[in-house]
Amino acid sequence: MDDDGLPTLAVWKFASCDGCQLTLLDCEDELLAVAGRVRIAHFLEASRAVLPGPYDVSLVEGSITTPEDAERIQRVRQMSRTLVTIGACATAGGVQALRNFADVDEFTSVVYAQPRYVSTLATSTPIAAHVDVDYELHGCPIDRRQLLEVITALLVGRKPNIPAHSVCFECKQRHAVCVVVAHGTPCLGPVTHAGCGALCPAHQRGCYGCFGPMESPNAAAEAGLLRATGMSEADIVRAYRTFNAAAPAFVELSRVTVGPPPAAGPGEVETERR
């Protein structure tokens, strides 16, 4: 707490697209109210004014991909009482973690004529691989309502109420027709963390997993389900290796490419999982 008695909020960026911190500026109706209840002490995308730490709450966007950033995150941790990672980059390495499955030197040479000028690590790793994290918010990008819930909860000192169930659950909550059952469309919803409100199924599209894995997904059942919709093994591996490529559960799921297709439809898959 500083002199005004307002808690201080800092926002940090590592390798990312800015989408998750932009989510805060996209809270058009709430932004000024939030700004009245916290002191924004470090948020370069929004302000030149920077107050010295320590900070009560730090929101961290982005993954660690350079030696400099591996050191910078240690300093951010030391300056932060509570550290919350926002988004798939910070929580699971992000889309840039696709390098983890490839040769980063070869990647560099594809993009840069003079790879030696470029300082980069061979991997993109989540923040929790480097420092203790108090809270992780999923999504690529994070959901605005979930972000506001975390900020308000932390302000009053309670635990944020963020459900850990799957997108299937949200699909049913909004009475969306299951695209697997209705159209045979592949869907990662049964293994994907809730939070978006089942956006893709509501738009007649299968979930592509942008919120990352839910807690303890049923790997075999999902592999069978995806295969039954006609996906090849390569398609399945690629589906997991996108925006949350370094999330351990998705790494694991991408390896489950053998086994019989399930007898059951997605409704039963969901039941079995629970």
Place this chain on the structure above:
Amino acid sequence: MTHRSDRTLDVRALARVEGEGAMHVRVRGGAVEDVRLEIYEPPRFFEAFLRGRRYTEPPDITARICGICPVAYQMSACAAIEDACGVRVDGPIADLRRLLYCGEWIESHTLHIYLLHAPDFLGYPSALELAKDRRDLVERGLALKKAGNAIVELLGGRAIHPINVRVGGFYRAPAPSELAALARTLRVALDQALDTVQWAAGFEFPDFHHDHEMLALTTDGRYAIEGGTVATTGGLTFGPGDFEQHVIEEQVPHSTALHARLADRGRYLVGPAARYTLNRRWLSPLAREAADAAGLGEQCRNPYRSILVRAVEVVYAVEEALRLIDAYEPPARPAVDVPPRAGVGFGATEAPRGILFHRYGLDAEGLITTARIVPPTSQNQASIEDDLRRFVAARLDFDDERLTAECEQAIRNYDPCISCSTHFLDLTIDRG
């Protein structure tokens, strides 16, 4: 600190820009020796890991290059892939794409005008500080930005990284009734957009002009957004397929973003000022009137006035969105089929910050063999550095703090998007 003939100015983390970068200025013997815009945003290697992905994936994947202009990435990716597959998308689906893009222009320009740029002109460190004195202004900006986001959310499913865009069109097309509700919001937004132009016209603009060649897409009959022919103020014209013959990208040691130049011609500028200068006659009468009243002439060659061009483009985008909604007939199907075939495709669209070029090579199965992406900010780097060199030279008597603040503002004129170009300002002034 002032009046030293040798000094170094360093902005070590530029604020209120999208991404991370730094600026380094070296002054020797009272003259500007070197100006470098350093982009130290860590590279994310999109062009490398797109190889081997299916041709349907770039709209979702390349959206993640930038949270502020994901629609631009999705639209250029779709255009390039459809080009490779020999499919043309027109009619109501093309209109819906233009409508979606209008939403991104409104949202992105308004974010830049109100939250990133206007505080410079008004002497505040941020819009949140401005809101303490002029809450009404910031609320107007947020409402206008929200109207842009409302378009993107309705057509795209969400404001950041839309999920409803696919090669060939959309997963789901909106019902006319859904668009009617949007039109009500946009009619209010039109007044807010006109007020924004008038408000920004009252700012004080330093006297500064550049002579860079300007480059933008043009289309006959309307202001170019989602496609067109490339044209420059120097009289060059070429299609997106010839982009790489004319635009050469080079790596420079001080930036993770590549520098672009026009073959045999050198630096050039893309973005709202370039679009306005090349396409002004295609603005709607109302937007053109607003531009005239704001004192914008036939061309915009003062980078500080780019905030006015953005405001005028918001007026245009709101009007255009209303027109498209008015004329909307839902398509029979939300997307056309795009069967894969081996080949190379090119796509260029006008992102809020300027032309965004994509090229993909596909194999017969539709797997990507090569990918190339040229974002707007990397095209502007050389022109920005050139402007800064002249800008600093005229202000060497300022102390470091003031010069730094003014350089930051000068850079913000270009609305650089550093995540895209790989991000901003850390300023170093080396005065020896």
